[in-house]
Amino acid sequence: MTVYAFHGGIHPPENKLQSTLLPVAQANLPSHLIIPVLQHIGMAADPVVKVGDLVLKGQVIAEPVGRISAAIHAPSSGRIIDISQQPVPHASGLEAECIVIETDGAETWCEYEGLEDYTQIPPHKLIDFIRSKGIAGMGGAGFPTDVKLHLGDDHIVNTLIINAAECEPYITADDMLMRTDPEAIIGGIEVIAHLLKPHHILIGIEDNKPEAIAALNRAAEASALQIDIQVVPTKYPSGGERQLIQLLTNIEVPSGKIPADVGIVCQNVGTTAAIYEAVTTGRPLISRIVTLTGDALAQPQNYRTLLGTPFTTLLEQAGVDQQRLSKLIMGGPMMGVPVTSPHIPVIKTTNCIIATTVEEMPAPPPAQACIRCGLCEQACPAQLLPQQLYWFSKGKEFEKARQHNLFDCIECGACAYVCPSNIPLVQYYRFAKSELRNEELEQRRADHARARFEARQERLEREAAEKAEKRKQRAIEAAAAQAARKKAQQQAQAETATENSSAASSNEAEVKALKVAAAVARTKLSKAEKALKSARDKGLDGVDKLEATVAQLSAKADEAQAAYDKSLNANNSSLEIAKSDAKCDANQDNSPDTQAQEQSAEELDMKALKQQVSIMRTKLKKAKASDPESSEIASLESRLAEASATLKAAEDKQIERAAAEGIDLKQLKIDAALAKAAVTKLERAAKAAQNDNERETLEAQLPQKREEADQLAKKLARFE
Amino acid sequence: MDAILTAIVVLFGLALIFGLILGYASVRFKVEGNPIVDQIDAILPQTQCGQCGHPGCRPYAEAIAGGEAINKCPPGGQATIDQLAELLNVESIPLDAEHGSEDVRKVAYIREDECIGCTKCIQACPVDAILGAAKQMHTVIVAECTGCDLCVEPCPVDCIDMIPVATTIGNWKWPAPPSPMQIIATDRPAQIEESQA
DSSP states (O other): OOOOOOSOOBOOOOOOHHHHSSOOEEOOOOSEEEEESOOSSSSOOEEOOOTTOEEOBTOEEEEOOSSSOOOEEOSSOEEEEEEEEEEOSSTTOOEEEEEEEEEOSOOOBOOOOOOSOGGGSOHHHHHHHHHHTTOBOOSSSOOBHHHHHGGGGTSOOOEEEEEOOOOSTTOOHHHHHHHHOHHHHHHHHHHHHHHHOOSEEEEEEETTOHHHHHHHHHHHHHSSSOEEEEEEOOOBTTTSHHHHHHHHHOOOOOTTOOGGGGTEEEEEHHHHHHHHHHHHHOOOSOEEEEEEESTTBSSOEEEEEETTOBHHHHHHHTTBOTTTOOEEEESOTTTOEEOSOTTOBOOTTOOEEEEEOTTTSOOOOOOOOOOOOOHHHHHOTTOOOHHHHHHHHHTTOHHHHHHTTGGGOOOOOHHHHHOTTOOOHHHHHHHHHHHHHHHHHHHHHHHHHHHHHHHHHHHHHHHHHHHHHHHHHHHHHHHHHHHHHHHHHHHHHHHHHHTTHHHHHHHHHHHHHHHHHHHHHHHHHHHHHHHHHHHHHHTOSOHHHHHHHHHHHHHHHHHHHHHHHHHHHHHHSOHHHHHHHHHHHHHHHOOHHHHHHHHHHHHHHHHHHHHHHHHHHHHHHHHHHHOTTOTHHHHHHHHHHHHHHHHHHHHHHHHHHHHHTTOOHHHHHHHHHHHHHHHHHHHHHHHHOOSHHHHHHHHHHHHHHHHHHHHHHHHHHHHO | OHHHHHHHHHHHHHHHHHHHHHHHHHHHTOOOSOHHHHHHHHHSOOOOOOTTSSSSHHHHHHHHHTTOOSOOOTTTHHHHHHHHHHHHTOOOOOOOGGGOOOOOOEEEEEOTTTOOOOOHHHHHOTTOOEEOOTTSOOEEOTTTOOOOOTTTTTOTTOOEEEEEOOOOTTTOOOOOOOOGGGOOTTHHHHHHHHHHO
């Protein structure tokens, strides 16, 4: 098997020997265990215990939430005394939710049971079992292991790589684990291989761990599986996932992809051992090996430590010299972060605690300007351009940094290690990365807010439209109701009106005629008055004559106006009433003026009625001639009958009225006609007379007869 | 003479063909609305706070496309102004103090025992982030709140506070490295003493 190479890399002082001189010791049980609910990548676990609860060692105290999450178990028996914000191992030094257990020292285990033969149960049940034991990657990132074990579902996994490189200086936790418990590692590999069914299993290990290599070889020989233990040269960062894959297979994992996309799954040795322990014994992940090293410690050593143990407990056990201690580092010297509070607990990913002295790790010299030497580019294991990334990050041109593949940077620190200007390059990259992540988050939030805002806008518009529609509907309904009411009213009016509609129509025409007559009379009067005035002014003759004319005209105008007013009144009120009123007036006043008026009105009325009747008659005749079957005829007949009845009634009224004055209208008519005839007779006789005597006597009689005839005619006119 | 005629005919023919192509393209690939407004709207922070004097982010985006100043968005701050300046190829200018100053992200918090259930804040919220009903206590859905401040003013009992969003491990950002100009060689011993203490 050939060992390939990756680009760049550095060879920092290893400093691994100090902590491997002594065997792995059991860390002291602290009085309080502080267990953060988020010890892995993904969603924080949800506490399932309350303050005051008694818990047993290995009991679940927080359940995983969502797919990428891990369960948390009580590392020791005791009582929950607090669930609150506590300082946690994080670069920010911030607090996060933690479950605090007051240990009782009894270390009473809860009931647990391993799987007798994991090969006999369905793979998904086995993965669920591993998930329930809270196992997350112990190499440093803390990715929930069960998710990686599911990769066989949607990827073809042909290579399983076990990362035993442990390339960072100082750290020896995996080395010690391999030395002491290689069987667990090989057992864990068998479990993973059973789930992923790879064609090829590789263990990558640096050549600076000969004891571990020997132990692994022994254990691997005993295994039924073909496991290749690949010894790679010591070079930082060969333990990086992508770098190790390239070292062992010469396959470069593309940017933005995961190793499973090229058929490779990587697991850390610590994780492998934890899987084995969980599957065979049923014990959850509650402890791990932590390297305690650094010059400030009297006894650098690896400790099997319960999760949740505060750093202080371990440091005291390792004999920390507080006077010499200058800096406490969590993780390795290359990728680790300085710790602000020594009270933070060990979590699933804590592999090393370095207590350094000033001499060991002096404060970095001040950064100087970049001289563009290009050493960083040669050291970069990800083949990036650290110098360019530095410029863009410093100038806050984050988008450009992204375009230069900033997110492929593994933050190994090789570039900063070789930088002759001591520029804290990794800090710049971390800053730029978190700014870009934050920008992305803000963008997502903005898009979400926009969607919600637009949805709300749409809803408001829809509601407004619905309201308007309803209002419109209501208006239409109201209008319809009003129209119906009006119609009903009109119908009622029409019913009452039809009875005297014909009379009213004739009456209207008459009123109009009267109005015109009155207006004409007024104009004539005003003209005459004007003429009179001018005549007077000019002192012309015939003023007297004009005065007489004006008087006459004014009388006439008054008359016409009075007639118009009257008829208007009559028209406004019902015709019958007006008529009777007029009759009463005529009877009571008996003044010639009003009588004459009344007569003229009545005459007009009679005339109109007569006319109407005759028109109807002709219409009827015509209709009968054109179409004897027409339906019009019936209505015409009925209307004619009505009109004739009205006419008859009017005539009867006249007769009645005449009778009221003691005059027989018929007799009067006959008398008048006789008188007229007598006058014409006399006139003719006078013309025909031969002698003058006869003519004279006849002519003497004529004025008398004429007088009589005139009187009778006048009398008759009053009633017609 | 023939050559000139040929040239005229050919040029005319070409002009006709390209004219037809352009005419077809202008119909077929017609862009609805103003695409620059969408791009500006994508940059704006969508708090819908109205501090710019427009009723929401999109109206401001439209106004910017129409030539309004780009420095009227306090929630977006200088970062938004810079992005807008880059998009519109104009000079970046500092935030207009008249419209407010850049502030930390805040969310509304209703003091629930003081809430009388008037629903006025619900009506004011541009993103429907307040939950409640008439005569019932209201509360803010923190994940949806944009911190626009619009619910504070309508509250008749003044029970809404704007609380800065606390920094947690989830939203913590790596700080920018100190500028090298701030560190000079003589600072070193002092720093060491500090870290020892």
